[in-house]
Amino acid sequence: MNIHHVLFFCFASALCGGNTRLVGAKLSIYTGAEGGNGSINCHLTLSGSRKFFCKDECKVEDILVKTDGDRAQSGRFSVEYRNESSGRGIVTVTITNLTKSDEGRYRCGLGGTLVPDSYTDFEVRISDAALFDGKSRFIHSDTEGENITFPCSGMVYRRRKFLCKDECKKEEDILIETDQDRAENGRYSIEYIKGSVFGLYVTITQATRSDAGWYKCGYGNASSPESYHRKPIIVVRAPTTPKPNWTLRPFSTSVPSASTQATTQSLSSSSGSSVPPSALPETIQQSTGVEYI
Ligand SMILES: *[C@@H]1O[C@H](CO)[C@@H](O)[C@H](O)[C@H]1NC(C)=O
Ligand SMILES: *[C@@H]1O[C@H](CO)[C@@H](O)[C@H](O)[C@H]1NC(C)=O
Ligand SMILES: *[C@@H]1O[C@H](CO)[C@@H](O)[C@H](O)[C@H]1NC(C)=O
Ligand SMILES: *[C@@H]1O[C@H](CO)[C@@H](O)[C@H](O)[C@H]1NC(C)=O
Ligand SMILES: *[C@@H]1O[C@H](CO)[C@@H](O)[C@H](O)[C@H]1NC(C)=O
Ligand SMILES: *[C@@H]1O[C@H](CO)[C@@H](O)[C@H](O)[C@H]1NC(C)=O
Numbered sequence: 337m338n339i340h341h342v343l344f345f346c347f348a349s350a351l352c353g354g355n356t357r358l359v360g361a362k363l364s365i366y367t368g369a370e371g372g373n374g375s376i377n378c379h380l381t382l383s384g385s386r387k388f389f390c391k392d393e394c395k396v397e398d399i400l401v402k403t404d405g406d407r408a409q410s411g412r413f414s415v416e417y418r419n420e421s422s423g424r425g426i427v428t429v430t431i432t433n434l435t436k437s438d439e440g441r442y443r444c445g446l447g448g449t450l451v452p453d454s455y456t457d458f459e460v461r462i463s464d465a466a467l468f469d470g471k472s473r474f475i476h477s478d479t480e481g482e483n484i485t486f487p488c489s490g491m492v493y494r495r496r497k498f499l500c501k502d503e504c505k506k507e508e509d510i511l512i513e514t515d516q517d518r519a520e521n522g523r524y525s526i527e528y529i530k531g532s533v534f535g536l537y538v539t540i541t542q543a544t545r546s547d548a549g550w551y552k553c554g555y556g557n558a559s560s561p562e563s564y565h566r567k568p569i570i571v572v573r574a575p576t577t578p579k580p581n582w583t584l585r586p587f588s589t590s591v592p593s594a595s596t597q598a599t600t601q602s603l604s605s606s607s608g609s610s611v612p613p614s615a616l617p618e619t620i621q622q623s624t625g626v627e628y629i
Contacts, residue, residue, distance in 0.1 A: 363441070366474035367461045367570045368434045374474035375430040376444065378456045382425050384448030389415045389429040394443050394451050401429075415444075436462050441575075459575055467548065467568050477570040483541045484569060486551075487534030491563040494555035499526045499538055501549055510558045526553065543571045 368374035387408070388394055389401040400413040407416045416428045429444045441459050445452020461477060468475070478484045497519075498504070499512040512521050517528045523541045538553050548571050554564025 363457060363459050363575055365459045365461060365477040365479065365572055365575070367463050367467075367477045367572060368431070368438075368474045369468045369472065370434055370436060370462050370464060372434050372468065372472035373430060373432040374434060374460070374472070375428055376458060376474060378427045378429065378444035379420060380425055380427055380444070380446045380456065381454040382423055383446050383453035386447050386449070386452075387415050387417050387427050388443070388445040388447060388452040388455070389413055389427070390443045390445070390452075392441055392443065394445065394455070396450070398443075431460070434460075434462055438462060461572050463570070467550070467570060469568070475568050475570050477572045478543050479574045480543060480545060480571055481574070482543050483539060484543050484547075484571075485537055485539045486567055488536040488538065488553040488565040489534045491536065491555055491565065493528075493535060494562050496556055497526055497528060497536060498552075498554060498556070498558035498561065499524060500552045500558050502552070503550075504552055504558045504561070513558045540569070543569075545571045545573075547571050 366374065366376060385404055387401070387403050388399065390398040391400060392398045401408050401410045401415045403415060406418070408414065412432045414430045414432075416430070418426050418428075420426045425446060427444045427446060429442070431438055438460055439462050441457060443452065443455050443457045445455030447453040447455075460474070495515050497512075497514055498510065500509045501511060502509045504510060511524045512519050512526050514526065517530070519526055525539045525541075527537050527539070528535055529537060536553065536555070538551065540547055547569055550566055550568050552561075552564050552566050554561045556562030556564075
């Protein structure tokens with residue numbers, strides 16, 4: 337399972353293995369539910385023992401939490417640290433009791449002095465609770481106009497493949513049902529790529545905000561699948577503020593996690609850190625992708 341997560345993240349983020357962010361790279365956006373909590377794991381190159389969680393760019397007044405310890409909290413903001421592997425660490429940042437005013441850009445980082453030397457940035461959006469399945473967490477969000485691709489992971493191959501919106505209870509929920517390796521219906525397509533990591537991939541082109549919702553894809557008949565995967569999609573407006581000063585920096589991926597146990601769970605990590613299965617409902621495991629930072 338963890339392998340899948342790791343691979344998924346590589347797939348989703350196109351940045352596994354990379355350790356530098358390119359100028360102008362895309363900022364990841366996470367959506368949380370108003371009143372809920374959300375956590376993000378930042379996998380960072382070690383560059384000091386001080387952990388940072390900041391709004392914007394970590395100028396002095398931006399710092400929400402700064403600590404030399406392994407955990408610290410300041411009001412609704414907290415940081416927890418654990419070593420990942422040689423040369424890397426995970427800074428998990430959490431915001432509780434999310435409010436609309438939490439929307440904006442954040443930075444989590446590690447460093448030795450006043451500012452983080454290695455860091456990763458992400459953007460937070462807040463929405464109503466509808467998509468969150470009662471769970472309090474951040475969901476990685478796609479932006480309008482993008483093509484969204486996600487894998488249907490961890491399943492047993494069958495010739496018949498399907499894609500549904502929602503639960504597939506109604507005929508109109510079924511977007512695609514096919515015995516072919518590839519099928520398309522308007523902006524939706526599904527493709528089985530033999531020999532690929534996940535096998536089955538879904539693409540939604542030119543995402544609109546009304547694409548938001550739960551998707552279900554898998555093998556077998558849509559109405560009686562043999563195996564399937566559920567994934568929440570949130571489509572948000574592209575960031576409005578141009579991002580200044582993208583620099584070439586060590587960085588790494590981060591991942592939202594289920595937040596009630598938030599600070600200790602991650603959905604993935606680039607080293608494949610383990611996660612209690614209970615923390616990983618199928619529906620979450622791909623929700624996030626990682627930062628496309
Ligand atoms: C958010 O986290 C706080 C502190 O851990 C907890 O008391 C609260 O119940 C959580 N809220 C939700 C919606 O999970
Ligand atoms: C979050 O909200 C809960 C319930 O409203 C409250 O008990 C708790 O103190 C709040 N936590 C913070 C850190 O504000
Ligand atoms: C991580 O490793 C460093 C150096 O090896 C050590 O000082 C620190 O206590 C470790 N932190 C945790 C949370 O294990
Ligand atoms: C999305 O996919 C369509 C069809 O494959 C392609 O023509 C288009 O250039 C893609 N758009 C983006 C933003 O990648
Ligand atoms: C799928 O549906 C077809 C036609 O409706 C039916 O013949 C077949 O038995 C179903 N397969 C499964 C695995 O339910
Ligand atoms: C962006 O970079 C320029 C030149 O390096 C610097 O003067 C400016 O303060 C930076 N702006 C921010 C917001 O960091």
